[in-house]
Amino acid sequence: MKILALFFIFTSCGNYTETKGVLEDTFSRNLNTPIDFKTINEAIIQPHCLSCHQQYATYAGVKNEASNILNAVTSNRMPKNASPLSAAKKELLAAWVAAGAPQGGSTTTPPPANDKLEATWVSLSSKVFYPKCLVCHNPQGQAKFLDLSTRQAFFEQRNRDFGGETLLNFEHPDESYLITVITDPDEPMPPVWSNLELLKTEEIEVIIEWIEKGLP
């Protein structure tokens, strides 16, 4: 209803023609088309949540937790360590959840064809390190003692010693301390408390291959 009010405020002042298009878009979209997942994803999930919550990468993942998500956002518990979402975004989310968190029409974007994880920095950083490590292991993060944000950083720390084990073991890549930590049965990385999904076997294999090839 706020949008409606705004519409009349604008129509009553001189800027009518300039703002008309934008407002009418918002206006008609809000009244006629139900909010779809694409809108929620682009406005809220991707920019504010995905860096920490891999489980929200799919519609199903978000829908399953829709009411918890709304609760966490309206109570300002989330996004963690960031400013609360704007009132407009909270309202948008509330309206979507109230409507049953629909997926909507044009939202099933098929994964890009070259979605395969490759043993290169470009591929690994965007598909594994960025979503699963970087939130903590960046130069400002809570685990900044081990920066994993650039290929250079990996390279510079390759021989770093952790109680007798090297971070990256080029002779026996699968014995690298990095791999030990990722696969630790008791305290794996990413930490259990982060809610991030652990690495899949195939992802670990690609990291090993990447070390073997000398971090291309």
Ligand code: HEC
């Ligand atoms: C910087 C990392 C980070 C970001 C960004 C983040 N979260 Fe979280 N989230 C966490 C962590 C860590 C927990 C585990 C509980 C805690 O530490 O508060 C959590 C817990 C949750 C929970 C379950 C516990 C609760 O408080 O309800 C929900 C739901 C949630 N997050 C939703 C979201 C949503 C929605 C966003 C985006 C608007 C978001 N989070 C952004 C890190 C994050």
Ligand code: HEC
């Ligand atoms: C939510 C924050 C967080 C995420 C995500 C995270 N880490 Fe960590 N990591 C830490 C913290 C905090 C420490 C230091 C305390 C500890 O060892 O538990 C640490 C320590 C480490 C260590 C050193 C362990 C040691 O023995 O000192 C390695 C290696 C590591 N992380 C790798 C990774 C990798 C690889 C990923 C992603 C696959 C990752 N971490 C994801 C927070 C995180």
